[in-house]
Each structure stands twice: as C-alpha cells, then as structure tokens.
Amino acid sequence: MQGDLESLKKDFKKFLGNKGRKITKRRLEIIDMIAKYGERFEIEDLVQWINSQNKNVASRSTIYKTVQLLREFGAIREVMKLNDRTIYELALEKQHHESKCMEGELENLKRDFERFLKNKGGKITKGRFEIIDMIANYRAHFEIEDLVRWISSQNKNVASRSTIYRTVRLLQEFGAIREVIKLNNRTIYEFVVGKQHHEHLICVECGKIIEFNKEEIEQLQEKVCEEYDFTPINHRLEIFGICSDCREKRRENRVG
Template identity: 75%
Template structure:
C-alpha cells in the first residue's frame, strides 16, 4: 500500500472515530514510515524534532502513535522492562522477532513452518486467530561471546 493511500484510509479512520484530521498527524505517517527501524515513542519524538521542529509536539506524536496502532499501521512489538517498542507495519509482510536481552538488538525473521504449526494448533482447538506475534528472547551472536 502506498503512503498516500494509507493516509487517505487513516483520514477516514480518524473521521469515523470523531478525531480531528490534522496536517501534523498526516505528516507523522511519512516520518514514522521513514524512521526505518523499531522504536520507542520517546526515540521517535527526539528524531522527529531533530528532522523538522515544526511537525508535531510530543503529545501529538504520542497520541498519533496510539491512533496508528489502533488503525493497524503500527504494532507494539515488545514490552521489555519499562520499555515498549513499536514498529511501522503498513505494507510490510508478517514477521517475528528475536530480541537480545543484553544489547536490545531486534532481528526480524519469517518461517513458513512456524506459521503452519500455528494454523494447525488453531484448527485443532477450533480457534479463530485474529492476530499473533512471536518473540524469542535470548542473546545475539555478538553478545554471546561475552557470556561467561
């Protein structure tokens, strides 16, 4: 899906929910899409303000991330301690995550066999899946050399 189409759909979503459609909210979609990696909202606030001071206030960024999450363009990837990490998923294929508990590195991966097992389990239990995520916490190869 193109960003212009995503923005149009997000505008419709905002109107249906009774929220204001603002230039800042729509410009934030471009900023978040171009961020390029997983993020905490506060990291995004700093990055956006360094890119373009007039785009949006801290509170607008926080509210817009939550609205984009409800809309389905952003998802919460992990909660790790007091950190919540998000990713922009609009137009990206489904994937899972490996998370290093030492350095915080996040590795994305996709395995068809994992998807098939999840489908079989749901079928076995007559369960209709709506969404899922898989996170594997461990130590990445770079940090494993320092594990004693």
C-alpha cells in the same frame, strides 16, 4: 540493477542513521562487492571472495556485521539451510518492490486514517500526515521518545512532542502501529504498514530486535489450529535470548 543499488544505499544510509550508526565508505564498498558477486552465497565464501578481489575493502568482522545489518534492513535474505550451511542472497528487486508497495499502502493508510479520525470527531491535519511519513521513513523499531527526537532532528517544524505522542497513540488504536514488547522499562513499537507478517527474536541484554519469517512456522500453526478445530484471528511469536554481539562481548569479558 544500478538504479536499485543506488536506492538501496540511500535507504540503507537512512536505516543506519535511525539506529544511530553511520554508513562508511567500506560498507558502501561491501554492498558493491555483494552485488558484483551476483549469486547466492555463504557468508564465509563471500568474505573469501571479497578478500580475493580487494584485501583492503574491509575486515572479516566488518563484512559479517554489514551482512547482518543488510539482513535486518531486508536487502539480504536467507534462502535455505542445507547440511549445516546457510545460503543467502541479495534481494534488491524485492527491496525495490516493497518500497513501491509501501508508497501505495501509505496513501491508503492516510485515507483510512482520515476516515477513522472523522468517526472519532477528529481531523487529520497536515502535521499528522507529515508525522505518518516520518514514522514510515524511520524504518526501525522504536520507543516513542526516540522517535520524537529523531523527527525533531529531521524537521523541527513538523509537530510538537505532544502531537507526535498523540498521533502514535491514535495510529496504535487504528492498528498501523503495534507494541512489540515491554523490556527493561522500555516499550518498543513498530510501524506495520507495508510489512509482511513476521516474528521477533529479542535480545534480553541489549534489546536488539530481529525480524524473521519462516513458512514452516506458519504451516505448523495452521496445522495446530486445524487439529484443535480452532479459528485463528491473529498471533505473535517472540523468542527471547542473547544476540551474537552480546555473546561475543561475554566471551571477551571472560577472556579479559
């Protein structure tokens, strides 16, 4: 548990860095408290319990925001909705398992991508392998230019801007990167290796993208295909709307 928790903090720090945020001492303390809680929870119950243990850990809004970020990161998952209650759990073992699976799938990707390039008359270089590793470590949806800046900030000697762009295009053609959405003249991509199939909630105001997976949706799609005697090949679901942060800003602006 302790080893998984430290790995989580390390990976969560990278995740926040990729989003332009910093992990604070308070957020680390909240993670420790969630792990200590040791059972499934509603967020409000968690807030009350954390405050009962240490009122100086963080504000209610900070705890809510941290839980939201941990959900986006994949370390907290929704277990069920029951009588207007939403129950969550800390998924440390799942996170650790997915990390290990990712390592294996990444090696398979490199091998298959090398074969793909050879068939196109190209070669896989050390620089391209490093770019693949960096994209996998980015752990977030991205615009290519943002990815270029981040890779350069991590290691200026990895590759040129044009090489990164070209590698992303080749990985997209290969199927390891896919375009998620075009929104407000922005094109957002994601690295799909090591990820389960999922859908997206997309905020039309700030551009936030939230991944989710609901078995009920998958089952409904299968039922519809059976009903119409249709053989599915692939599917995508994007739901456009306004996220909770933007709704809150709207309320604040109205009050102000």
